[in-house]
Amino acid sequence: MRFLLSLILCFILGLEVTLPQDIEKLDENNSEFWTDVTFGKALNDKWTVGGDLGFRTTLNKGNFKIIYIRPNINFKVLTYFNLTFGLASFNTFSRNFSNVFEFRIYQDANFKGPKLGPFNFIHRIRLEQRFFNFSAGEINNEFSFRGRYLLGTRTEKFGMGGEKNWTVFVSLEPFFAFGNGVTEIIANNFRWDTALSYQVSENLRLELHYVLQTSEIFSNSDTRVLENIFRFRVFQKL
Numbered sequence: 001m002r003f004l005l006s007l008i009l010c011f012i013l014g015l016e017v018t019l020p021q022d023i024e025k026l027d028e029n030n031s032e033f034w035t036d037v038t039f040g041k042a043l044n045d046k047w048t049v050g051g052d053l054g055f056r057t058t059l060n061k062g063n064f065k066i067i068y069i070r071p072n073i074n075f076k077v078l079t080y081f082n083l084t085f086g087l088a089s090f091n092t093f094s095r096n097f098s099n100v101f102e103f104r105i106y107q108d109a110n111f112k113g114p115k116l117g118p119f120n121f122i123h124r125i126r127l128e129q130r131f132f133n134f135s136a137g138e139i140n141n142e143f144s145f146r147g148r149y150l151l152g153t154r155t156e157k158f159g160m161g162g163e164k165n166w167t168v169f170v171s172l173e174p175f176f177a178f179g180n181g182v183t184e185i186i187a188n189n190f191r192w193d194t195a196l197s198y199q200v201s202e203n204l205r206l207e208l209h210y211v212l213q214t215s216e217i218f219s220n221s222d223t224r225v226l227e228n229i230f231r232f233r234v235f236q237k238l
Contacts, residue, residue: 028223031059034211034231040074041238048074050238051086059230064094070104084108098136105129122171124150147176157199169195169207189214195233203237 033056040050051071058064072086088104111123126148133141152171157164173191195209211229 028225030063030225030227032227032229033057033059034209034229036231036233038233038235039238040236046076048076050074063096064092066090066092072106080112082110084110098134098139100135101133103131103133118156119153120156122150122152122154124148124152126150145178147178148173149176152193154197165199167197167199169193169197187216189216193231195231205235207231207233207235209233 034054035056036052036054038050038052040048042048049072051069053069054067056066056068068088068090070086070088072084074082074084076082084107086106086108088102088106090100090102090104092100092102094100106126106128109125112120114121128146128148130144130146131141132143150171150173152169154169155167158166160166171191171193173193175188175190177187191211191213193209193211195207197205197207199205209229209231211227211231213227213229215225215227216223
């Protein structure tokens with residue numbers, strides 16, 4: 001019963017946040033598959049190195065494929081607060097648009113809390129400096145500055161007929177563009193993420209996500225897209 005109440009509340013938290021009012025008028029509805037491996041190794045009580053890498057593609061149209069790697073270093077300021085500095089390379093290959101090679105620098109401020117009953121809340125403020133190189137010669141290289149704010153909650157561990165190895169996670173994340181517009185192939189607007197996690201061992205966790213995301217595709221005319229994303233993530237402590 002406690003698990004069902006937790007799951008229901010997680011979904012309510014996600015649905016209560018208003019997605020764009022004209023979501024039913026979006027130009028396209030795409031399905032995508034993402035897979036990621038996230039890794040980390042503690043150097044001492046304060047410092048951790050890690051990152052993630054993965055592959056992303058559309059399922060219904062095959063418009064693009066993305067290969068990325070995103071290493072980072074983390075510093076624990078307080079028990080409930082840590083900072084992250086990272087680099088990233090996102091390579092996007094598309095049949096309909098110019099291929100895009102992106103180099104990214106990003107900084108995170110991560111907060112834990114509050115804890116309300118079985119729900120553990122987290123907050124992440126991320127700033128991203130993004131450098132774009134396009135394969136099409138007529139498109140100039142670009143720079144953009146983007147902000148993101150993630151509000152998430154994870155339940156305490158529960159069992160489904162066995163040991164308490166399961167959790168549910170929900171997050172809401174709007175994206176904010178700073179400065180003038182940039183010739184991006186895809187610009188994200190809002191992301192709602194819900195996941196079921198299984199703790200295999202102390203160092204290994206598996207997660208299955210459903211992500212609902214709104215984005216814009218820029219070509220000759222702007223196209224607004226609703227993305228239904230199925231994501232499989234592996235978390236491994238080294």
